[in-house]
Amino acid sequence: MKALLVTESRQGKLLPCSYETLAFAQQLQADPVMFLVGSEDSLPEFSGKLYLADAAVAGEYNPEEHLRLLEEVVARENPEMIIFVHSSYGWDLAPRLAYALDAGQVSEVVDCQDGALVVPACNAKLQRVVKVAGSVTVVTLQAGAFSLADEPEGSPQVERLTAQSDGKLSFVDYEEGEPGGVDLSKADIIVSAGRGIGKPENLAMVEELATALGGEYGASRPVVDAGWTEHNRQVGSTGQTVAPKLYVACGISGAIQHLAGMKKSDFVVAINTDRDAPIGELADVLVVADLKQFLPALTASLKD
Numbered sequence: 001m002k003a004l005l006v007t008e009s010r011q012g013k014l015l016p017c018s019y020e021t022l023a024f025a026q027q028l029q030a031d032p033v034m035f036l037v038g039s040e041d042s043l044p045e046f047s048g049k050l051y052l053a054d055a056a057v058a059g060e061y062n063p064e065e066h067l068r069l070l071e072e073v074v075a076r077e078n079p080e081m082i083i084f085v086h087s088s089y090g091w092d093l094a095p096r097l098a099y100a101l102d103a104g105q106v107s108e109v110v111d112c113q114d115g116a117l118v119v120p121a122c123n124a125k126l127q128r129v130v131k132v133a134g135s136v137t138v139v140t141l142q143a144g145a146f147s148l149a150d151e152p153e154g155s156p157q158v159e160r161l162t163a164q165s166d167g168k169l170s171f172v173d174y175e176e177g178e179p180g181g182v183d184l185s186k187a188d189i190i191v192s193a194g195r196g197i198g199k200p201e202n203l204a205m206v207e208e209l210a211t212a213l214g215g216e217y218g219a220s221r222p223v224v225d226a227g228w229t230e231h232n233r234q235v236g237s238t239g240q241t242v243a244p245k246l247y248v249a250c251g252i253s254g255a256i257q258h259l260a261g262m263k264k265s266d267f268v269v270a271i272n273t274d275r276d277a278p279i280g281e282l283a284d285v286l287v288v289a290d291l292k293q294f295l296p297a298l299t300a301s302l303k304d
């Protein structure tokens with residue numbers, strides 16, 4: 001099967017998530033061809049054909065033009081599968097392409113079993129298994145779900161595409177967020193709060209345990225999205241990647257995107273009321289308890 005891997009660059013640099021498409025293609029034992037709107041300085045390590053369009057002309061993001069370029073590559077390569085990461089780029093562009101090609105689309109794939117695609121459902125408590133029919137399928141991969149077993153290597157054989165800059169939209173620039181805040185990547189001990197804390201007032205319990213242990217506190221995305229703490233404390237594929245000596249996950253289920261940010265921790269303790277929570281598969285110790293009772297008791301015993 002031929003697979004077209006849609007890689008991404010931002011501010012002139014290849015995004016590492018691009019290699020997740022390659023890892024997925026390897027799992028499918030597909031024959032990969034890559035597509036990138038970027039520059040000669042942002043090429044992936046890859047031994048194969050790569051279609052390159054100049055981001056300086058096309059814009060790092062311009063859905064209309066990127067779609068046109070992709071359609072051109074699809075016409076030349078006839079891939080059976082077109083693979084995006086489920087990033088802001090992929091979730092915008094993939095459905096446009098699927099619609100243009102009259103192809104099936106499967107979003108947020110986390111696994112492939114016997115040729116069927118696996119997609120989480122109901123907050124990852126269930127999995128949907130999807131079989132694709134038709135000659136071409138567009139998929140997006142959940143960030144962090146696939147990783148290469150070995151470091152990527154090789155230089156691509158580059159085929160240049162002629163980009164155009166006219167159209168209804170043009171990319172202007174990125175605006176940097178305010179720098180500052182905590183750098184969790186340097187912390188040896190992190191205690192993180194998940195949605196299981198229930199309400200913002202309970203974040204104090206997590207913070208107090210972190211202080212008692214001499215560490216920092218972090219959070220899963222729902223806690224940040226709810227505005228209970230700032231984004232620079234988010235751990236995961238769209239937050240910080242951390243590798244502390246001790247990671248304490250409080251009321252965190254263990255979604256792939258969270259694990260992507262903390263799975264390199266040396267020792268993981270999870271506190272969860274659900275003994276079957278997926279975090280238990282990664283945790284060295286799973287404490288089945290209500291964090292509202294357990295955290296204050298643990299903090300008090302550390303202070304004694």
Ligand SMILES: Cc1cc2nc3c(=O)[nH]c(=O)nc-3n(C[C@H](O)[C@H](O)[C@H](O)COP(=O)(O)OP(=O)(O)OC[C@H]3O[C@@H](n4cnc5c(N)ncnc54)[C@H](O)[C@@H]3O)c2cc1C
Nearest residue numbers: 194195196220221236237238239251252253255272273291
């Ligand atoms: C593109 C994309 C990027 C993402 N990036 C990130 C990311 O960077 N970081 C991230 O964290 N998520 C990210 N997510 C979201 C991710 O998919 C999950 O939705 C999220 O990680 C779930 O957070 P949670 O574990 O806190 O909440 P939930 O999944 O709701 O889990 C809450 C847990 O708390 C437990 N619980 C409930 N009450 C208690 C109690 N009283 N005591 C103890 N335990 C209790 C429950 O049993 C449950 O296991 C991303 C999603 C997408 C689609």
